[in-house]
Amino acid sequence: MSDIDALAARLRAGLAPDQVLTDRQQLRTYECDGLANYKVIPALVALPRSAEQVAIVVRACVDAKVPFVARGSGTGLSGGALPHADGVLIVTSQLRDIVELRPEDERAVVQPGVINLQVTQAATPYGYYYAPDPSSQQICSIGGNVAENSGGAHCLKYGFTTNHVTGLQVVAPDGEQVQLGGAAPDTPGYDLLGAFVGSEGTLGIATEVTVRLTRLPESVRTLLAAFASTDQAGAATSAIIAAGVVPAAIEMMDVLSIEAAEAAVHCGYPAGAGAVLIVELDGPDAEVRAQFDEVTRLCDEAGAFEIRVAADDTERQLIWRGRKSAFAAVGRISPDYIVQDGVIPRTALPEVLRRINEVAAGHGVRVANVFHAGDGNLHPLVLFDARVPGEAERAETVSGAILDLCIEHGGSITGEHGVGVDKARYMPRMFTDTDLDTMQLVRCAFDPDGLANPGKVFPTPRLCGERPGRHQGAHPLQEAGLGEVF
């Protein structure tokens, strides 16, 4: 009996037989997440229905030294939930209860398989909602949001997942059940909650999530401003933020992404626009009205040739329709594309966009830019045709060069999609060996055998056995006597 067969037998006894999949056709369903160019069929899929069952599966994996990968709805865009060929995929979608709704304390407690939008739907009757809104919010799970520290258009004002999770119950990589944080805004001791959020399944599996609920705004107003160029739109963005206005969202689309959206959903954006900005304000009605006038004036001053204000919710949805369809719409103008995700300081926007266009032109590649302009989170869509020899490679080169531009300007290689399997190789461009080694000290502390989502986040796994490894070699301060350092 192979290791996996033995493990399957143990899990079928510990869970229920129908919660353990080993049939190859069934396993194929889980071969990839939202980043479909990586595909791996797992050896086994477990479908636990409780925290205890998650702990049982992890414990069995630890005993058998079999790697395991957690998966929520599988909508991630960095391959964070890509299975391990010899490992167990732990799917949390059966853990789908809203355990507790406490609007009076602005908290909800949910299981990890609960869909992002369901939290908002449950809280809305009480006048609250769950603020982080990934584009996939209708299908992505809270557990996946926690793993990837997901963002969304409205995270400019409201912050990322990490700002909205106050407590977690997790199964650690050794199978122990641990409480991190709680309902209070801060807890004493180390903020392991913060370290866990965004750790992409490498520090354990969340089995219960306490989230902050946000009061529904009294008023929401949305405008679409059309500019001749991304330079002008970028200047408008900077002017708005510099004026002390924090819109709920400032989204930018360039000419190519407008063209794609137009082809797909006929959103009717102003003809001839080189860039559009969508600016949404929310809050008390008095604030929104006053600031809306200011935003309109600032867009005007930055050179907007047309400004449309949504008169009602239908018009508001029409404005958002182009933006929200943008990723998928790019399929209308290109057979294949890479969705890139990087961050730069907002003030570097015009410069970096120019450089992206230069790099793209130099390689004969088209790049459509769609992004959260307010917080400098870029989503360049690098277009290619996989059938034309060399195009995929050129697109990959341009995509990587865009991340270099982000780093060069003081930014980051991912804003909200995570590192996963896709960007692990870029981590050394951003971090020194010492920095990466320091992070892996934590991974090794929790997971000395490296069983929790191996191959993700870090380019080269640390051999945890070699403790105290960081004292050996590498760093000059370690090697040098005092006199030499000084």
Added chain:
Amino acid sequence: MSDIDALAARLRAGLAPDQVLTDRQQLRTYECDGLANYKVIPALVALPRSAEQVAIVVRACVDAKVPFVARGSGTGLSGGALPHADGVLIVTSQLRDIVELRPEDERAVVQPGVINLQVTQAATPYGYYYAPDPSSQQICSIGGNVAENSGGAHCLKYGFTTNHVTGLQVVAPDGEQVQLGGAAPDTPGYDLLGAFVGSEGTLGIATEVTVRLTRLPESVRTLLAAFASTDQAGAATSAIIAAGVVPAAIEMMDVLSIEAAEAAVHCGYPAGAGAVLIVELDGPDAEVRAQFDEVTRLCDEAGAFEIRVAADDTERQLIWRGRKSAFAAVGRISPDYIVQDGVIPRTALPEVLRRINEVAAGHGVRVANVFHAGDGNLHPLVLFDARVPGEAERAETVSGAILDLCIEHGGSITGEHGVGVDKARYMPRMFTDTDLDTMQLVRCAFDPDGLANPGKVFPTPRLCGERPGRHQGAHPLQEAGLGEVF
């Protein structure tokens, strides 16, 4: 030559002679921080002037296996900077440069010895400020704020230190210099930045801090509302938050703290008040005006018998004067007192205040309550006279019982003062052994010899050598075979 003599000689060669203190009279200056009932004279004080010098000192301590404690301005209230009798105290107050001010990116880079208020003073000409405002902001250091994750009256709206630090350069407990985070709002990999902020000197020493700058509000309005009871004031607080208003601050004082403030600074609060609320709104003028009317109405409905609105900055300062002097003012009505620091869900305020009064009455002890009502952060001042036998003990009992009440109501044993040496013994009331052991996995990963601020935060230091200790005994899941667990 003793270990310390050898260490002193090495440091005098590596730094400069006047940066190393061993004279007992000089050392006595550093025997305590703001929590003066703990006093320990360190064996040596080092006054580094650069990150490299901090690394030199730490490296020397590691080589000599001598414990070290970092200290900023020494204003902490949990004894986090209490020296170790056989150890080195590393004072960061000489690292006092504002390295970079980038208001256009809403960032400043400062050394750890920079005073909190100096960041605001430097940023103000550009229209920005640094939001976290501990009461000690005129003297406390940014490095200390990072260590303790300091809060302040205005953290209700703006968040704690952890929400305003985006990057750190630290000297890890082994002497390595590491970068955590950066200028971008989020970085890939583990959020060790979050884990470091609030780790109270146990994970290393910050040598450079990148902070977020916040736009100065267009408008600020402040009111003082007087109520017959804390129940009424608590109800007003809940009503304000439930209405979706997020004031910059909501502070509450009860009858005893009002009496103390009156005796000390003659703040002229309304006579006969059983509780006062200070509510401050800031933001765009239109918002502040609209919300201020609503807050006034809600206070009125909750039973306020007098509401004073500050007409100008002088009147505003008069309102704040009573609150800001409250801790010190208590000295007017009691020779000794303990400043307690706990957190509860805001909705539990009336219930917990009643219980505190019951417990206090049961022990014949007076408690003055001053607190950040908006976020449920209590600062009960437990009054006693050390000259009366048994009073100190009774005060200590009541003080501990208050923390139990906080935990019982889903809160926390510290809101913003940290655990330090003072509350380490309360940690097991809030966390299970497994939870504490999980945190110490991180401490051990960074500091296997336990040299960085030993005796703080954790009640019983983990023996790091016993890895993989958490697999041995203790937790039932570890011991049990699968069948038993299920």
